[in-house]
Amino acid sequence: MADIPSDAPQHCPGTASEQAGKTSACQGCPNQNLCSSGATKAPDPAIEEIAEKMLTVKHKILVLSGKGGVGKSTFSAHLAHALASDATKEVALLDVDICGPSIPRIMGLEGEQVHQSGSGWSPVYVEDNLAVMSIGFLLSSPDDAVIWRGPKKNGMIKQFLRDVDWGELDYLIVDTPPGTSDEHLSIVQYLSSARIDGAVIITTPQEVSLQDVRKEIRFCQKVQLPIIGVVENMSGFVCPKCKNTSQIFPPTTGGAERMCEEMNLTLLGRVPLDPRIGKSCDEGKSFLTEVPDSPAAAAYHSIVQSIQAYCLSHVPREESAG
Amino acid sequence: MAVGILDVDLCGPSIPRMLSVGKPEVHQCDLGWVPVYTDAQKSLALMSIGFLLEDPDEAVVWRGPKKTALIGQFVSDVAWGELDVLLVDTPPGTSDEHLAVLENLKKQHKVDGAILITTPQAVSTGDVRREITFCKKTGLRILGIVENMSGFVCPHCSECSNIFSKGGGEELAKLTGSVYLGSVPLDPLLTTSIEEGKDFIQTFPDSATFSAINSIAQTLLTSIQNP
Numbered sequence: 133m134a135d136i137p138s139d140a141p142q143h144c145p146g147t148a149s150e151q152a153g154k155t156s157a158c159q160g161c162p163n164q165n166l167c168s169s170g171a172t173k174a175p176d177p178a179i180e181e182i183a184e185k186m187l188t189v190k191h192k193i194l195v196l197s198g199k200g201g202v203g204k205s206t207f208s209a210h211l212a213h214a215l216a217s218d219a220t221k222e223v224a225l226l227d228v229d230i231c232g233p234s235i236p237r238i239m240g241l242e243g244e245q246v247h248q249s250g251s252g253w254s255p256v257y258v259e260d261n262l263a264v265m266s267i268g269f270l271l272s273s274p275d276d277a278v279i280w281r282g283p284k285k286n287g288m289i290k291q292f293l294r295d296v297d298w299g300e301l302d303y304l305i306v307d308t309p310p311g312t313s314d315e316h317l318s319i320v321q322y323l324s325s326a327r328i329d330g331a332v333i334i335t336t337p338q339e340v341s342l343q344d345v346r347k348e349i350r351f352c353q354k355v356q357l358p359i360i361g362v363v364e365n366m367s368g369f370v371c372p373k374c375k376n377t378s379q380i381f382p383p384t385t386g387g388a389e390r391m392c393e394e395m396n397l398t399l400l401g402r403v404p405l406d407p408r409i410g411k412s413c414d415e416g417k418s419f420l421t422e423v424p425d426s427p428a429a430a431a432y433h434s435i436v437q438s439i440q441a442y443c444l445s446h447v448p449r450e451e452s453a454g
Numbered sequence: 455m456a457v458g459i460l461d462v463d464l465c466g467p468s469i470p471r472m473l474s475v476g477k478p479e480v481h482q483c484d485l486g487w488v489p490v491y492t493d494a495q496k497s498l499a500l501m502s503i504g505f506l507l508e509d510p511d512e513a514v515v516w517r518g519p520k521k522t523a524l525i526g527q528f529v530s531d532v533a534w535g536e537l538d539v540l541l542v543d544t545p546p547g548t549s550d551e552h553l554a555v556l557e558n559l560k561k562q563h564k565v566d567g568a569i570l571i572t573t574p575q576a577v578s579t580g581d582v583r584r585e586i587t588f589c590k591k592t593g594l595r596i597l598g599i600v601e602n603m604s605g606f607v608c609p610h611c612s613e614c615s616n617i618f619s620k621g622g623g624e625e626l627a628k629l630t631g632s633v634y635l636g637s638v639p640l641d642p643l644l645t646t647s648i649e650e651g652k653d654f655i656q657t658f659p660d661s662a663t664f665s666a667i668n669s670i671a672q673t674l675l676t677s678i679q680n681p
Contacts, residue, residue, distance in 0.1 A: 143522065146519075149519065155519055200545065201573070231549055234581065237577055274580060275586070275587050276584065278584070279553070280548075280549060282518025283548060313515070342508065343511075348513065362648050378609060380606060380647060384646065407615060407619070410577070413575070
């Protein structure tokens, strides 16, 4: 059964939800008995279909944060660019921020549209070896708002994983919105029969961020998603005039470093604030190409190397045997 | 003036820490849940899921319908008492939380409008354009746009750096025919105050940041008193 059947009421919780058939919205729905009997909670066949699709994807990395505005999309985009700088690698970036899809702009792909073919939706290519998919490519105007409740967002994410013709990939990076809700649960559930290498968690140094990021880490632990490590973004600003460093987002409780020590996680690195990062993103260019000699670019490269090393060294026994 | 803040960011509730109310318990009275007050004079009342969690690091891993249900309770079952203004802090997006709070508020109250916060760069204003569409589609009046993180003045040499670009907020207001309420600079004193739950306005009354926030607040008050 579809996640939201066509005859479902407005606030349908989704047929696969724990609340299926049980919420007040379900009263009077023709599917209520079926849902509350549990029949609709049989595993979604899409999970196996997606697992099939993902057989040609070697490494899958989720980029998460509990907090908004910390630079997830910026990081995801530059991780994709860095991995794709090796021309022998095939990389794809999937944007599942349904309400605020920033990836098209950051990758310089605004205004591009998605095409359908016999083998599914074609992603949009930035380079021959770097593909991107986002709901942004399905919207006809920059003012279009995607005002969808959870179940509809989940349906879109399922389509992105099942119906996009990704082809053979070395890396699939998934950029997410902030939070621990529908999008995050769906990505983990739909990829549950495929193997996710792990999550990279982005934070800024201050406690107001870390407080939310700890929740994200708990989410990962709850759904048994390995954590590759934590990136501390916006970590200090060096004034271009006097060269003094200011902690604009102060690490009043020890920043990501202390949090990682306390939670036994790897601090992958710290990226300083650099106005040229935002400028590159606004212009749809890679900061790594635009300002290759900056401290921020060096930080990114070091972090990307650590992520690659993790992916290559954490291959399950059945794949590495023989 | 009696003000309330309803924090409907269920996954990332920041209001309790920012207003330094620690971990108080939420009690019930005849009229419903008692909000948490920041002072004895009860000038600022708060409600947030942050007050309902046993463990502050506990993740709220809920799908849309469950979030919608709690937000409905926050709107209808909190005994706010007489308030001059209720502010609703939302997470980013145009989804369950936004629809839920608006639908529930409209059942019993007049919703004066929305303030939209952006940072100057295009990646930010690009998403806020969609939020503006959300407001228009749901009949929510846009009280204006605030540009946050608008430049950083180095405390050592006073050089102004546009860390997150410049001018996007004002351009967005012009493009969409909205009121531009003003800009708030990046200020480490503000971010430190917020971290420690201190009242920035009491601690740094002479700062340019306070003056910017105050001016925006005055414009808003005038706007809601004279719709």
